[in-house]
Amino acid sequence: MVRLVSxxxxxxxxxxxxxxxxxxxxxxLAVLRAVADHPHSTADDMYQVVRAELGxxxxxxxxxxxxxxxxxxxxxxxxxxxxxxxxxxxVGDNHHHLICRECNRMVDVDCAAGEVPCLTAxxxxxxxxxxxxxxxxGRCPDCAARADxxxxxxxxxxxxxxxxxxx
Ligand SMILES: [Zn+2]
Ligand SMILES: [Zn+2]
Numbered sequence: 001m002v003r004l005v006s007x008x009x010x011x012x013x014x015x016x017x018x019x020x021x022x023x024x025x026x027x028x029l030a031v032l033r034a035v036a037d038h039p040h041s042t043a044d045d046m047y048q049v050v051r052a053e054l055g056x057x058x059x060x061x062x063x064x065x066x067x068x069x070x071x072x073x074x075x076x077x078x079x080x081x082x083x084x085x086x087x088x089x090x091v092g093d094n095h096h097h098l099i100c101r102e103c104n105r106m107v108d109v110d111c112a113a114g115e116v117p118c119l120t121a122x123x124x125x126x127x128x129x130x131x132x133x134x135x136x137x138g139r140c141p142d143c144a145a146r147a148d149x150x151x152x153x154x155x156x157x158x159x160x161x162x163x164x165x166x167x
């Protein structure tokens with residue numbers, strides 16, 4: 001699960017923006033850095049990071065910048081059920097995500113088949129499919145370890161059940 005785009009320098013981000021026909025602006029560069037440093041965060045999280053860096057920037061400006069970068073294909077927006085949208089700078093590789101049901105942590109998992117789209121629809125209804133988005137839901141190692149730990153500390157109810165006169 002190595003992030004392919006990590007370590008991209010600010011000048012690379014400038015080239016990235018120009019390559020998508022966009023002007024290079026301080027808010028766009030700050031948003032790209034925020035997404036690279038905090039992948040899979042929500043727009044609000046990105047706003048906090050960008051504001052800490054730039055100071056004077058409105059929430060709306062950050063949201064608009066995220067939307068523009070997503071429209072242009074520079075960022076990928078992931079919309080898990082029951083969660084605000086998250087943003088990712090790994091685009092175009094059809095990678096998937098693991099999400100913890102308890103703490104909402106999201107991590108990348110490489111595409112199972114390694115090609116786009118990795119799943120073939122049983123019936124494509126004539127659509128030209130170019131992406132298959134897969135979300136694996138479960139419990140992250142930290143939450144699973146915490147749950148195991150608290151289970152061990154709680155007395156089990158087996159003793160009480162044995163005392164039940166109906167047994
Ligand atoms: Zn978790
Ligand atoms: Zn991702």
